Amino acid sequence: MALATTAAVLNLGNLLSTSVIDVTQVSSTPQHRLGTLSIQVDNFGYHRMFRYVRWMAAQSAGGLGQRCALVTGTADTTPNTTTALTDAGNFTAGDEVGKICQINVASGAAPEGESALIERNGTGTLVFDSGYPLSAAVEVADTYSNWGIAHYIAGAVYSDAAPAGNAINVSGIVMGAAAAKDYGWAQIHGFHPAVNLDAGTAAITTGSAGALGAASTVILLATGGSQQDLYIGWFPMATSDTAVQAGFVIDTFTQSQPVV
Amino acid sequence: MALTTTAAMLHLGNLLSVGGTDLTATSTSPAHKLGSLSIQMDAFGYHRIFRYVRLMLAGTPGLVFDRVALVTGTTDSTGTTTSAIDATIFTAGDEVGKIFQVNVASGAAPEGETALIVSNTTTTLRFDPGYPLSVAAASGITFSDWGVAHYDAGALASNNINCAGILMGTPVAKDYGWCQVQGFHPAVQVDPNSAAITTNAAGQMGATSFVVLLGSAPSQQQDYIGWFPMATSTTAVQAAFVIDVFGQAQPIS
Numbered sequence: 001m002a003l004a005t006t007a008a009v010l011n012l013g014n015l016l017s018t019s020v021i022d023v024t025q026v027s028s029t030p031q032h033r034l035g036t037l038s039i040q041v042d043n044f045g046y047h048r049m050f051r052y053v054r055w056m057a058a059q060s061a062g063g064l065g066q067r068c069a070l071v072t073g074t075a076d077t078t079p080n081t082t083t084a085l086t087d088a089g090n091f092t093a094g095d096e097v098g099k100i101c102q103i104n105v106a107s108g109a110a111p112e113g114e115s116a117l118i119e120r121n122g123t124g125t126l127v128f129d130s131g132y133p134l135s136a137a138v139e140v141a142d143t144y145s146n147w148g149i150a151h152y153i154a155g156a157v158y159s160d161a162a163p164a165g166n167a168i169n170v171s172g173i174v175m176g177a178a179a180a181k182d183y184g185w186a187q188i189h190g191f192h193p194a195v196n197l198d199a200g201t202a203a204i205t206t207g208s209a210g211a212l213g214a215a216s217t218v219i220l221l222a223t224g225g226s227q228q229d230l231y232i233g234w235f236p237m238a239t240s241d242t243a244v245q246a247g248f249v250i251d252t253f254t255q256s257q258p259v260v
Numbered sequence: 261m262a263l264t265t266t267a268a269m270l271h272l273g274n275l276l277s278v279g280g281t282d283l284t285a286t287s288t289s290p291a292h293k294l295g296s297l298s299i300q301m302d303a304f305g306y307h308r309i310f311r312y313v314r315l316m317l318a319g320t321p322g323l324v325f326d327r328v329a330l331v332t333g334t335t336d337s338t339g340t341t342t343s344a345i346d347a348t349i350f351t352a353g354d355e356v357g358k359i360f361q362v363n364v365a366s367g368a369a370p371e372g373e374t375a376l377i378v379s380n381t382t383t384t385l386r387f388d389p390g391y392p393l394s395v396a397a398a399s400g401i402t403f404s405d406w407g408v409a410h411y412d413a414g415a416l417a418s419n420n421i422n423c424a425g426i427l428m429g430t431p432v433a434k435d436y437g438w439c440q441v442q443g444f445h446p447a448v449q450v451d452p453n454s455a456a457i458t459t460n461a462a463g464q465m466g467a468t469s470f471v472v473l474l475g476s477a478p479s480q481q482q483d484y485i486g487w488f489p490m491a492t493s494t495t496a497v498q499a500a501f502v503i504d505v506f507g508q509a510q511p512i513s
Contacts, residue, residue, distance in 0.1 A: 035305030051307070070459060070490065098305055100446070102490040102500050113496030115446040117304055129303060132446070145459070145490040147500070149305045149444060168460060168487055168502070228481075254442065256504050257462055257487050 018185075023050055024061070024176040026184035030054075034098045034150040038185075046191035049253055053171055053186050054098060055178040057153040062196040062245060063216035064232070065152030065171035065186070066164055070145045071096065072104075079125075080138035083116070087144075088124040095181070096121040099146040101128065103138065110136040118146065152186075155216040158230050165212040168257045170232050173250050174216070188253045191236075195248035203241040209234050210248060218248060229257045278438075283310055284321070286429040286437035290314075294357045294409040298438075306444035309506050313424060313439050314357060315431040317412040322449040322498060323469035324485070325411035325439070327422035331355065332363075332404045339397035342375070342387040346403075354434070355380040358405040360387065362397065369395040377405065411439070414469035423465060423485050423505045442506035444489075447498045456494040462487050463501060471501060482510045 018038045022031075036052040056068045073087040080086055085101065096118045106112035114135060116128035126146070128134070138144075158165035172186035173195055197204070198217035205220070211230040213219030221230055233251040278298045285291070296312040316328050337345040344360065355377045365371035373394060375387035385405070387393070397403075411424035425439035426448055450457065451470035458473070464483040466472030474483055486504040 033301065033303065033305065035301050035307060037299075037301060037307045100304060100444075100489070100500060102492065104491055104496075105493045108493070108495035113447075113450065113492045113498040115500045131303075147489045149489075163460075166460065254504055254506065255502065257460070257484070 018050070023185045026055070026176045026178040026182040028179075028182055030098075030183045032183075034183075044191050044193060046249070047189070048187055048191065049189035050175065050185045051150070051172060051188050052183065053150040053152055054148075055174070055182050055184060056095070056148070056151050056180065058180050059152075059154070059174040059178045059184075059216065060196065061174055061177050062192075062194050063174045064155045064195070064212060064218060065174065065216060066155045066212060067169035067171070068148040068151045068153045069164065070147055071099070072143070072145045075138050075140055075142045075144065077140060080140065080142075082111075082133040082135070082137050083128040083130050085126045085128075085138045085142075085144060086124055087126075091121050091123050091126070093122050094120070096126055096146050099148050099151060101126055101144055101146050103134065104143045104145055106139065106142045110134070111138065111142075155212045157214050157219070158212060166229050166257060167232050167252060168229070168255045170212055170252045170255070172252050173248075187250055189250060192248050192250055194245040195250070197239075197243055197246055199242055199244050201241065204235045204237075204239045204243070204246050206238045207234060207236070218246075278310070283438045284429045286315070286431040286435040288432075288435060290357075290436045292436075294436075301443075304444055304446060306502070307442070308440055308444065309442035310428065310438045311409070311425060311441050312436065313409040313411055314407075314434065314436050315412075315424075315427070316354070316407075316410055316434055318432045319413075319427045319469065320430050320449070321427055322445075322447050323427045324414045324448065324465055324471055324503075325424035325427060325469055326414040326418045326465060327424065328407040328410045328412050330404045330406055331358070332402070334402050335397055335399050338399050339384075341370075341392035341394070341396050342389050344385045344387075344397040344401075344403060345383055345399075346385075347383045350380050350382050350385070352381050353379075355385055355405050358407050358410060360385060361404050361406065362393065363402045363404055365398070365401040369393075370397065371401075414465040414467075416465065416467045416472070417480070417483050418465040419482050419510060420485055420505060421482070421508045421510045423508065425505050426501075426503050440503055442503060445501050445503055448501035448503070450492075450496055450499050452495050452497050454494070457488045457490075457492045457496070457499050459491045460487060460489065461491075471499075 111134035152171035172188035175185040198213040209221035211221040370393040379386040425441035429437040462474040464474040
C-alpha cells in the first residue's frame, strides 16, 4: 500500500512569500511548485492569499477559471508499472504534468484507489513521480482518472448539465493575463479591488453573494435554496448592471462544498 | 473574573513549521503544544494544514478520528481556584490538555468559567495556575472536561465540529501526533463495503474511522468533512480526498 510505505507526503516544504511583480507575472514554465501559497496583505487592508496554478486556457486579469475536466481512461497496453501507465492516444503531451492520477478500479486489488503524481506525459504514457509509486503495477484494463489539482480553464455558469462551476472547482481570481498553458497566480482569499463582472446581468447589491458566471466572470448568486455549493465570495459594495468590474471578497481558500 | 484578569489567552505562541518526519512521528509525551498548526504544501500541489493532537486510541495513517466524549461530573469535595475534586470518574493523565468548564455553580462565580487541565489523578484535576478560576471550585458544582485536541475512533455521521482530520502517523493509544485538517490527502481510508465513491462527491465520517460518501438527503451539512476529487470502486480501501475540517464549522442543516 502506498499509504503505509510512503507516509502520504511528498517533498514537503513551507509556504512562499512573493512580491507583487511575481504575483502578476505568468510564464510558460513553472517558477514555483504548483499549489504554492503566499499569504500577504496590501494597503487595501484585507489579507490576500494567492495560489500558484496552471492556466490551461487563456485568462484575463480579474477573471476566474474553473478546474479542467477529469481525463479518464483505461490502461490499454504495456508498459504499465508502479510509476507508469499507458493509454495510447488519450493525452496531449505535457498537459497532464502536475495532475494526480488515481487508479479507480483494478479488480478489487492494489493499486485500486491509490494515487500518484504525474511527473511527465507523452500522448500515450503517464510517468509518475518515483518518490510516490503505486504499491503494485498498473494492469491492462485498470481504469483511472487524472485530476487537475491546480489546472484551470475558463469559468462558466453552473448548471445541472454543466456542473463543474462548483465552488470546489473555482480557481480564484486571475492575477496576470495568461496565454493557454501558462503558469501564474490566483487570489483565493480576501479582498480584490477589480473582479470581472458579467455586464448585463443583475446589478450587484451590497453584501450579496457571488457565483461563477459566464466567460470567467463573477455574477450574483441567485437567491433560493440548495445552492450553497456555488458560493465563491461576496460583494462589499453595490454597483450597477452595466459595471464590468467591482470590489469582491473571494472565499475559495478551502474550496469547500457544503451539502445542498 | 478570570476573563478580565488574564486576557483570555494562555502562553500564546506562533504557528509551527515542521518536517515530513515530524508529521508522521508519534510519541508518548508531547513534542509540541497541543493544537499547534503547521501550514505547508508538498509536491502534490495543494496546501496542507496539520494540527498536533492527542490520539486516545491506536490508529493507522489515513483514518479519521472523532473527538472524545465529554467527561462530566459533580465535584464531591472542596477544591481551589486551580483544582477540582471528583473521586469517581477520571483516569489518571487522560484529562491533561482538556478544558474544564464549571457548568452550574448556583448562579455565582465560577459558573461558566474555564480552566486548562495540566495534570490529573483518578480524583483530582489540576489547572494551569496562569489561568485560575476566579473563585475556588466548591463541592457540588457540575463541570465538563472538553477534549480540545483529544480524539478516538470515528463513527458514522459524526459532526464536522468533532472531526480530528486525517491521521498522519501510527499511534498507540494516548500517543501524541499530527492530523491533516485541510487540503489534499492522497490516501484516506475508505470503507470497502459502502457505496462507491463518485467524482466530486462529498464525504463524511464512517464506521471505524473510515470516510464514506455523504448521503444525498437534505439537512446533513454538519456531517460534511471534505470531498473526493475522483471516483473509485466499492472495493477500494483508500482514495484521494480533500479534507475540509480546519474550520470545524457546523453549518445549519
